[in-house]
Amino acid sequence: MMPGVRKDVPQQVQSWLDTQLFEHVPSNIVVIDRNYRVVLANQQFRQVFGEAAGKLCHQVYKRRDTICDQCLAARTFTDGQVHISDEEGIDRKGRAAHYVVYTAPVRAPGGEISHVIEMSYDVTETKALQRSYNILFERAPCYVAVINRDLRIVRANERLRETFGDHVGEHCYRVYKQRRQRCPDCPALKTFSDGRPYQAEQEGRDKNGEPTHYVVYTSPLSRGGASFSHVIEMSADITELKRLEQENLENERLAAVGQTVAQLAHGIKNILNGLQGGMYIIRSGMRSGSTTRIDRGWSMLERNVERITVLVKGFLGFSKGRTPSARLMDPNAMALEVVELYRGSAAGQGVTLRFTPCEGLEPAAMDFESIHTCLANLISNAIDACQASENPSCTVTLDVAEQQGAIIYRVQDTGCGMDYEIKRKVFTTFFTTKGMGGTGLGLLVTRKIVQEHGGRIEVESEPGQGSTFRLIFPRHRLPQLPEGSGDRYEVTDGAR
Amino acid sequence: MHCKRILLVDDEPDAIEFLLDLLEDNGYSVITANTAMEGLEQIRAQRPDLVCLDVLMPEESGISLYQKLRTDPVLHRIPVLISSGLSFNRELRLTDYLTLPDGSTIPEPDGVVEKPVDIRQFLATVRRLLP
Numbered sequence: 001m002m003p004g005v006r007k008d009v010p011q012q013v014q015s016w017l018d019t020q021l022f023e024h025v026p027s028n029i030v031v032i033d034r035n036y037r038v039v040l041a042n043q044q045f046r047q048v049f050g051e052a053a054g055k056l057c058h059q060v061y062k063r064r065d066t067i068c069d070q071c072l073a074a075r076t077f078t079d080g081q082v083h084i085s086d087e088e089g090i091d092r093k094g095r096a097a098h099y100v101v102y103t104a105p106v107r108a109p110g111g112e113i114s115h116v117i118e119m120s121y122d123v124t125e126t127k128a129l130q131r132s133y134n135i136l137f138e139r140a141p142c143y144v145a146v147i148n149r150d151l152r153i154v155r156a157n158e159r160l161r162e163t164f165g166d167h168v169g170e171h172c173y174r175v176y177k178q179r180r181q182r183c184p185d186c187p188a189l190k191t192f193s194d195g196r197p198y199q200a201e202q203e204g205r206d207k208n209g210e211p212t213h214y215v216v217y218t219s220p221l222s223r224g225g226a227s228f229s230h231v232i233e234m235s236a237d238i239t240e241l242k243r244l245e246q247e248n249l250e251n252e253r254l255a256a257v258g259q260t261v262a263q264l265a266h267g268i269k270n271i272l273n274g275l276q277g278g279m280y281i282i283r284s285g286m287r288s289g290s291t292t293r294i295d296r297g298w299s300m301l302e303r304n305v306e307r308i309t310v311l312v313k314g315f316l317g318f319s320k321g322r323t324p325s326a327r328l329m330d331p332n333a334m335a336l337e338v339v340e341l342y343r344g345s346a347a348g349q350g351v352t353l354r355f356t357p358c359e360g361l362e363p364a365a366m367d368f369e370s371i372h373t374c375l376a377n378l379i380s381n382a383i384d385a386c387q388a389s390e391n392p393s394c395t396v397t398l399d400v401a402e403q404q405g406a407i408i409y410r411v412q413d414t415g416c417g418m419d420y421e422i423k424r425k426v427f428t429t430f431f432t433t434k435g436m437g438g439t440g441l442g443l444l445v446t447r448k449i450v451q452e453h454g455g456r457i458e459v460e461s462e463p464g465q466g467s468t469f470r471l472i473f474p475r476h477r478l479p480q481l482p483e484g485s486g487d488r489y490e491v492t493d494g495a496r
Numbered sequence: 497m498h499c500k501r502i503l504l505v506d507d508e509p510d511a512i513e514f515l516l517d518l519l520e521d522n523g524y525s526v527i528t529a530n531t532a533m534e535g536l537e538q539i540r541a542q543r544p545d546l547v548c549l550d551v552l553m554p555e556e557s558g559i560s561l562y563q564k565l566r567t568d569p570v571l572h573r574i575p576v577l578i579s580s581g582l583s584f585n586r587e588l589r590l591t592d593y594l595t596l597p598d599g600s601t602i603p604e605p606d607g608v609v610e611k612p613v614d615i616r617q618f619l620a621t622v623r624r625l626l627p
Binding site (some may be wrong): 262265266267269270272273274275276277278280281284293296300303304388416417418463 | 508510511513514515517518521554555556581582583587610611612613615
């Protein structure tokens, strides 16, 4: 009886085990002698590799003429131990096949190893599957990394290694960002803490120290069970996108400068026209000896000199402070402050001023003074539009909202509205429709400030119906907070 | 001799005062309007021989008034001189003001004079339009 076989095994099973096991076991088994010649091969082996008895094992397995470099049987002959290895062979039809091979010693009665028994089973399909997974992992057109709880990268794909260097085993924050400490708001740590997927936009440094932008998605890596020991990170490189976005912002700024120059020219041309008129009237008064006319011309000159003085002062104000000095602000408090500022004058002009804040709005990085100026300009324009309207009970409304990651200020009036041409020109030309009462700078300044905050302005208006201006600030385009000011949060309370 | 009547439409009092003096000194009869709406009323009531029109005005622009004139079966023959601080070649053309919302087009204005007004050029244009 074979050792390890239970005594209550039925006779016919025992008999099969004794006589048929070797021949019919569903694995390839051969016995080879010290010359590496096959002395015995079972049925499955013969089916896969053909008749083998008497042939050299490396000829049978791999169609080699010489012994394999890392011969497993040779190791067992040497040390008498069981060895396991992955091997690639060629079957009798000439196809490449992958095997896991076990070798064990066969000892003669004296104890010396006379033969080695080799058992192998086919893992070709498993290998093919593994290779597909590997290709998928390696060739994925994004960065893929597997990270352990210590935040060390245990596996990184080709693209990640190419961009950030081959640093498997190192901390992810060191590889991605050349940092010495964990990153704040690390999405992998969040996934480790609650097992949920996270995403975050990050800026790293590639192996050459160049800035790299990417969006990282993290997910727990488990084998179906509840517990997991690793997190998989997939990151899409958005460096080019970021560069284009930056370039776009720059272009918008440059375009704004170009438009500003044209608009300034237009403003000055109107004043020059007034100066020209004043000169004409004085000269013609002098020719005709009319002091009344000379006085009229003189007044016109004075008025237009005054206009150009106001314009230049306004323009200096416009050009100063080009870089927004951002601090964390409560967008509602800022709007309320402007509303309070205008409540009195609106009431004095018979205009109802309404304010609707946005509940639960997170603070935002903005330049308080600048945004205050924008909202004040819009509210003041809206009140003027009400004054110019025939509607006796006009309303100006300021709403704050957040939609799709953007803070939106909406200033709506039921005043005189604008026609198509004025609407088109309202931001592209340095002009005023308020005659001597305006410099034409208000909306220009507003647009400039909004653009500096990465935002945009939208306007809707119908003559006689009123106008709606929207200042839209996507949070991800807002200015960066200055270094070290991340935790400061400016409270505005109207007493400013 | 019947003197030609010119309507000045401009929201800037100084621009009105200047051109009013200049035109009256040169023998024209001048009427004025401070808004496009008032301008249209004056045109209907007074039938001027020439309309001198500013572009950017509150509520309704000079362009809108120009489009109304050119599409009016009665008033479309009145010559129009546009006088604006906008540059004619660059800014005014960009607005595509000769194309109406329904896609149809209207003719160019009879004259264009940029502000600040060059007196000689302005008078020469007026004389050309009112021979």
